[in-house]
Amino acid sequence: MLIIKPKKYFEVCVEAEITPDLALKKVEEVKKFKVFYGNKIVELGELFEISKEGEDKKIVLGGDFSRVKWVGTRMVDGEILVKGSIGTNCGAFMRGGRIIIEKDADDWLGTEMAGGEIIVKGNAKNLVGCAYYGDAVGMSAGKILIEGNAGNYVGDKMSGGEIIIKGNAGDFIGMEMRGGVIEIHGSCGFVGGDMRGGEIRIKGSFEVLPTFKKTEKGWVGDVNVKGEGVVKNF
């Protein structure tokens, strides 16, 4: 297990594509891992305290990581435990393993995720499980659990996997969704615009678009794309 803690307050955001693979390396090697501190390329060890306890494929991020971006990007296995909040693009393109965030997550959580699990104990901001601009498919597999609230644009162009939000979600949920499940225990705004497939379940209130048909299954649409997505209360 690798333990990483910021040495100081960062004057600008840090981009650190840390994955659990690092936990298998020697501390000295880990310290040399390159990260971006604004426009300077620096070594991880210059910005962070690094220590190791045991050999399991796990990283614990202590202290404030709310301005550290791209943590867990492309990870395939192992675990990252974030003791506080995490910066943008956490778990992007993730294919396996687990990320646990004890506080909040910034924008673009689990973008184009294709496997694995992300658990956010606090809130997540906008663009959870979406596709980056220009790409055709969002989250395709895996699971994102948000125990608090989520922002706008959740599960855009999602084709598979599961997003569960225990609190409320913002507006425009599951737009152009093709498959997978979004479950919201609280309330949200518009859901399912141009949805082709998949299911959005909402416990609280939400706004249905005028292009969904009411059926026994729930609201089915979006008729504008001859969609068979289902939006329903549960």
Next chain:
Amino acid sequence: MEDIVCTFCGSVCDDGEFDVEKRRVKRFCRLGSSKFAEKERIKAPMVEGKEVSYEEAIDYAVEILVNAKHPLLYGWASTVNEAIRLGVILAEKLGGVYDQCASVCHAPGVLAVIEEGLPGGTLGSIKNRAEVVIFWGANPAEAHPRHGLRYSITAKGLLVKDRKQRKVIVVDVRPTKTAKMADIFVQIKPGYDYAILSALRAIISGNADVVPKEVGGVSKEKLIELAEIMKNAKYGAVLYGLGVSQSRGRDRNVENAIKLIQLLNRTTRWIIWPMRGHYNVVGAGEVPAWEVGYSYAIDFSRGYPRFSPAEFSAVEVLNRKDCDAALIVASDPVAHFPASAVKYLKEIPVIQIDPYPNMTTLVSKVVIPSAVYGIEAEGSTYRMDGIVLRVKKILETNYWTDEKILEEMLKRVEKLKG
């Protein structure tokens, strides 16, 4: 001087007549005329409130920028392409962020273009061909006063000869001044543009049965009427404003409107275009697009451009405290940005290049006054529809142009960075 080009709004009228003696311009609207009137200027370059030479100010500014870990270079909508190009290259060399005024107005339209494309046309195609013009969340009577006359409402075209041959529709949340000029005004509930656009698409594609009795405050009958007008027009244009791109749904609204236009083009011809605000806000996106591939919210910290509006738009950069210096060109973020962003701007060294003092001047460590394009200097600008016009030099000045200031900055940066 004849045929001078207005540097106020995105209509970029090019038929002004400038009377040098009286310093007055004929034919422009009140907004345009005010731009040509004499106004208070920043007198001289200043560093921390002390007057200095241009060279000293530039040296000082470059020192700040070169030492910054992540400088933000913002503004650009009210300067010319030549200056914008240098600004983009400067951001690239500095490993900073280039962002422009669109990020707080029409940038959601760019995201919609990424999703669906932009089925559009020039203002001349609207003037000459459009039988139906829909202003959606746009109020040109206030924001682009001569737009209607020159291009869209009363404009006399080749094929659509005058106002009588053109139907004007306004869709907005309140009865605007433009709505008063319209044949049809459709008042909608704020925040329901997306739903209404979806409903229109359903009606036009033969799924009217699903659409409920009322959508976003508009009756189904009214929506059907609107859909019929759209379907039956030989050539129509939707011109949308900030009411669409800065209200609930933003890019999704625009995207939905574009999908509506795509659908209409299967049976007739329609185009859609944003009513862009500043005179060269289009150039502030076009120039970086050809120089580095993206139009705004561009980060160069890794030595190559990356695009991410949620991270590299100026407001996001400031809110996340992700910059440690800022260069503001021809813009006033202090007056227009949210309080949280302004608060951080006040904590970092700011360099301003602008002909006129504004709120941002008050928080700037280095202030570099510049010549006014279109009056004291010439250069290229993009009208809202991408048509290039050359703004002119009418009067002499001792002020340096943005282009010259940025060129000098770039030279020094290149020297320092090796």
Next chain:
Amino acid sequence: MLWIKNGVVVDPKNRINAEKMDLFVKDGKIVEESKVKKGDCKVIDASGKLVVAGGIDMHAHIAGGKINTGRVMRPEEMRVVRNIAGKFRATVGRVLLTAPAIGYEYAKMGYTMSFEAATPPITSPHTHEELDAIPIIDKGALPVFGNWHLVFKCIEEKNLEKLKSLIAWTIERSKGFGVKIVNPGGVEAWMYGGNVKGLDEQVPGFAVTPREIITWLMRANEELNLPHSIHLHCNNLGIPGNYQTTIESIKLANGLKNEKRQILHVTHVQFNSYAGNSWRDVASGAAEIAKIVNSMDNVTIDMGQAIFGHATAMTGDAPFQFTLHKLIGARWSNKDTEVETGAGIVPIGYLPSNPVHTLQWAIGLELGLLIESDKVVLTTDYPNGGPFTEYPYVMAMLMSKKMREGELKRVHQYVQKATTLPSIETEKTLYEVIHMTRSLPARVMGLDKKGHLGIGADADIAIYDLNPLTTDFSNEFDRVYKAFKVSEFTIKDGDVVAKKGELVKEVFGKTFWVDASKKVDVEAVIPDVKSYFDFYTVQFSNYGVDERWLKKSKRIEVI
């Protein structure tokens, strides 16, 4: 001063085929040995290396509203990083490239000139701003004429003098190079959702037909004797069965003659060579096209080769672009442009597993192989058929039957019955391929200082790690491909700008444009033009580009 020593020179214009010789460069020109002081020369040892003129891309979409909207619309294209900022600019782009990337990539490949193939006259200031941002290469732009109301008017009036004046005025104002025609009449029809289907279909609202538009512009172009002929993107592009329209259009050149060059250049012919009635039974019409082109002595074409991988369709052919959008459901941009013309953009891709895409790929090659090398220029209609950076692939394919056999195995077998490619034995020689990429496009564009290495030519030179005397082009296609991908040296106006695929110096090339305004009475058309300006949205005086705005202007006067 440069002394290129011991290279193996291929210079088709000067009938030099793989001869060992030295070249001398002074003040950006190729000069005689006696004109240089050898001691002052920078020496490049080119022993065992191929020395040719810099490549010329005579038809590509490299600047202006279309490619730039394409960039904005496709950020996913921009994620491929080609160069990190440092001594040179940061460059990015997969197939769509940024302006600096365009210059750098051409230069690294040994190309030194490229033409933007379609610019609406009113948007020419934008096109030129972008051309000015492209480093290293020389460039030019072709304004479009085939759907402009003013052109229709001159033809309706059957007033050739006026049409000539209009062309001369427009080319001067737009700093353009020649007369481009895109889907004549069809784009105007698109303004109301239509298209024109044949050469004799009347353009809605006008008493003109595509046949008349092409013939009148051709006659006017010849009377003006512009360096380049009319440059035609035929009607019915991208539609099965269109090869017949192409053949009919080619025949329009019958009876006209020009000493120096063709009367008609038909562009990206691959997209206009489809037989069959629908996408189900579409087949190649390339053999018929080749027959007619070979039979005529006043027509040239360029290939418009499709390259497997990503591409972006962007043409002035707005109705075609919409059809494409409907067909594949991709994003679609459109730009109706005043009463001049229109344009459209749709992202596409060519998959070897797709029968139609494979057909397109095969047709381009058929054209390149079946048409005489003196009549067919190598292009991909960048970025419509794919990247220009794959020209070496096309060059190698044309020279090696074995390479084609290998490629034919990995593609959809639809091509076996729908094209003649598998049975074509022809292997073009290096001499021919160098002609198709250098001296031929130079002649087609009417540039006598380009595309060759004779005394007085511009010193735009490419040196490749390929010895023509010892290379077996049929069998060593892999090496041939790699050798042409990156030059050993690229020399622009006498400056070494790239070495082994690395940029070493950034220079800016010239913008070539044609001024024929002295050749005719331009004033003859001005009253008409001015009356049309009531319907323009810019003032007459604000229309066009002044020479002083160009970074490096090269005016070619026609007298």
